[in-house]
Structure formats: structure tokens, C-alpha cells
């Protein structure tokens with residue numbers, strides 16, 4: 598039995614005991630055994646009398662939250678950092694472009710301050726969105742550093 602087939606059959610079981618070949622697979626595959634155990638624990642909790650008889654769905658849904666896998670980010674931490682450095686590199690290289698030199702020749706240096714302010718706002722906004730959308734990952738990185746309590 599493959600893991601895919603095991604998980605499809607596990608969904609269909611709705612908490613009933615594993616069939617013979619499923620139990621054999623769970624004995625040799627720790628990942629599928631964990632999935633079966635987690636589903637069984639979630640269903641046991643879900644069927645507790647005080648939860649099952651509740652008219653309000655909120656406690657029933659809240660009871661299942663620990664068993665739901667965390668959502669995955671669409672853009673990884675690494676891609677955010679690489680993109681940030683690409684944007685920053687573009688800003689640093691901007692004054693070296695021929696167009697920038699032509700603008701400076703035509704308008705003098707009056708446009709450089711507003712341009713620097715706009716570029717500063719862009720990178721600050723990017724950094725703000727990055728930090729606020731990755732707070733949990735960044736906190737984990739800081740906590741796991743040796744030397745920090």
C-alpha cells in the first residue's frame with residue numbers, strides 16, 4: 598500500500614479502526630501511523646459529549662485547530678530577503694545609469710533629494726511588510742540563536 602492510498606482510505610474511515618492492510622502499512626510507515634493517530638485523537642476530542650451536544654459550533658471548531666496543519670507561506674523568507682536585496686541593489690546602482698546622468702545634466706541635482714526620499718519610502722515599506730508578515734518566523738530565528746535566553 599502506498600502512503601497516498603493510505604491517506605485516502607484514512608479519510609474515508611471517519612475514525613473507524615484501521616483495516617488489515619492499512620494497519621500493516623501503519624506498522625512500517627511512521628508518517629502514516631502519526632497521521633492515523635492524529636486523526637483518531639482529533640475525532641475522539643471532537644466527539645466528547647460536552648462538545649458533541651453543544652449547539653454552538655465554536656468550541657467544536659476550536660477543539661480541532663491543534664490538529665490542522667499550519668498554512669504554508671506562498672513566498673518563503675529566503676525569497677523575501679533575496680527580493681529585498683535586489684531592490685536595494687537596484688537603488689544603489691541607479692545613479693550609475695546613463696539616464697540618471699542625463700537627468701542630472703538637464704535638471705542639476707535638485708531631483709536627487711525627492712528621489713532619495715521616494716526610494717527610502719519604498720525600501721522602508723518593503724521592510725515593514727516583510728517584518729509584519731514574517732513576525733513568527735523572525736521571532737523563532739531570534740529565539741533559536743545560541744547565547745540568547
Ligand SMILES: [Zn+2]
Pocket residue numbers: 599600603622626628629630
Ligand atoms: Zn505511509
